[in-house]
Amino acid sequence: xxxxRIIYFVTLSTNASIxxxxxxxxxxxxxxxxxxxxxxxxxxxxxxxxxxxxxxxTNFKVLLQTAVDQGVKLYGCQMNVMFKNGLECxxxxxxxxxxxxxxxxxxxxxxxxx
Numbered sequence: 001x002x003x004x005r006i007i008y009f010v011t012l013s014t015n016a017s018i019x020x021x022x023x024x025x026x027x028x029x030x031x032x033x034x035x036x037x038x039x040x041x042x043x044x045x046x047x048x049x050x051x052x053x054x055x056x057x058t059n060f061k062v063l064l065q066t067a068v069d070q071g072v073k074l075y076g077c078q079m080n081v082m083f084k085n086g087l088e089c090x091x092x093x094x095x096x097x098x099x100x101x102x103x104x105x106x107x108x109x110x111x112x113x114x
Contacts, residue, residue: 004109005031009101010040013048015114020063020072027070030109034067035101037077040114044076046088061090068092075100 006026008019016036023032042048049061068074068091076087078095089095105111 003029003031005033005104005107007101007105007108007111008032008034009111009113010034010036011038012114013039013043016040016043017060017063019112019114020067023072024063024067024070027067027072032071033073033075033104033108035075035077035096041076041087044074044087044089044093046090049090064090064092 006023008023010016010019019034023034026032036044043060043064049064052060064074074093075096076089076093078097087095
């Protein structure tokens, strides 16, 4: 039986931890992809994660690594690398554009936007 495909589209970094926790939980039974765009993509940046750890004493990196280890596919918008200093993506993240998102979304059983 084919596993259901769930795609998350994250535009706000404040929603990232919610989405990651849900994606990790769903990855046990489903194929899960997360696309980070706009403000959401900064959670994939090594510099932001270091800053986050220093300010909030949280380890968001563990949540991201758990998602990768569970087979959740993480994508950062390729256009975000053109912003100010670009993105220094963490390991396990692929850069993708709208065409890649649409290709996966057309075959998805659910597309959720945060």
